[in-house]
Amino acid sequence: QQKVQQSPESLIVPEGAMTSLNCTFSDSASQYFAWYRQHSGKAPKALMSIFSNGEKEEGRFTIHLNKASLHFSLHIRDSQPSDSALYLCAGGRGSALGRLHFGAGTQLIVIP
Amino acid sequence: DTTVKQNPRYKLARVGKPVNLICSQTMNHDTMYWYQKKPNQAPKLLLFYYDKILNREADTFEKFQSSRPNNSFCSLYIGSAGLEYSAMYLCASSRTGGARGTQYFGPGTRLLVL
Numbered sequence: 001q002q003k004v005q006q007s008p009e010s011l012i013v014p015e016g017a018m019t020s021l022n023c024t025f026s027d028s029a030s031q032y033f034a035w036y037r038q039h040s041g042k043a044p045k046a047l048m049s050i051f052s053n054g055e056k057e058e059g060r061f062t063i064h065l066n067k068a069s070l071h072f073s074l075h076i077r078d079s080q081p082s083d084s085a086l087y088l089c090a091g092g093r094g095s096a097l098g099r100l101h102f103g104a105g106t107q108l109i110v111i112p
Numbered sequence: 113d114t115t116v117k118q119n120p121r122y123k124l125a126r127v128g129k130p131v132n133l134i135c136s137q138t139m140n141h142d143t144m145y146w147y148q149k150k151p152n153q154a155p156k157l158l159l160f161y162y163d164k165i166l167n168r169e170a171d172t173f174e175k176f177q178s179s180r181p182n183n184s185f186c187s188l189y190i191g192s193a194g195l196e197y198s199a200m201y202l203c204a205s206s207r208t209g210g211a212r213g214t215q216y217f218g219p220g221t222r223l224l225v226l
Binding site: 004009032034036041042043044045046049088092099100101102103104105 | 116147152153154155157160202213214215216217218219220
């Protein structure tokens with residue numbers, strides 16, 4: 001069974017700061033990696049995903065995958081109060097049945 | 113519309129009583145999932161339907177039932193609720209081959225068993 005560890009459990013940063021969230025996986029056969037974001041009282045929503053080693057940037061958000069070390073990270077540049085949410089990382093083998101394994105999440109609070 | 117709906121949003125149940133939760137999506141997704149989430153824990157996959165085929169996880173096989181009468185609806189059934197079933201239940205759907213695994217979640221049903 002895939003084990004997904006996220007760190008830190010919670011994080012408080014000032015507005016404008018760079019935020020880094022981390023995730024490690026136990027299943028070396030994982031091929032699909034994603035970050036989900038859940039604002040309080042709302043549904044989790046897919047933020048970004050990646051399949052191959054390297055980086056992917058979308059606006060203020062950058063994800064980085066290192067399959068050799070099973071490490072996956074999310075970086076938020078110029079953090080905003082609206083970024084305050086629970087961030088869940090997820091990984092899977094990318095098969096047709098799409099089973100994803102989630103971490104417990106990092107609770108991010110961005111203070112104005 | 114990428115909305116997944118869940119009903120009810122809150123459910124209070126008595127120990128030993130049955131519980132039925134409902135999920136719907138109008139995206140014509142072929143796969144629908146049910147997760148259980150407890151505070152400070154990862155969402156735990158309980159079961160999922162790929163089209164009409166039900167897949168239940170080994171460690172929750174006997175605790176949860178489900179039905180999918182059509183492509184849009186999926187239910188989660190607990191025959192006899194115990195205190196340990198108190199949790200948030202999240203429904204999600206995805207399209208095979210689309211976005212390679214992106215799941216669309218509903219807002220969840222918070223179940224409290226007393």
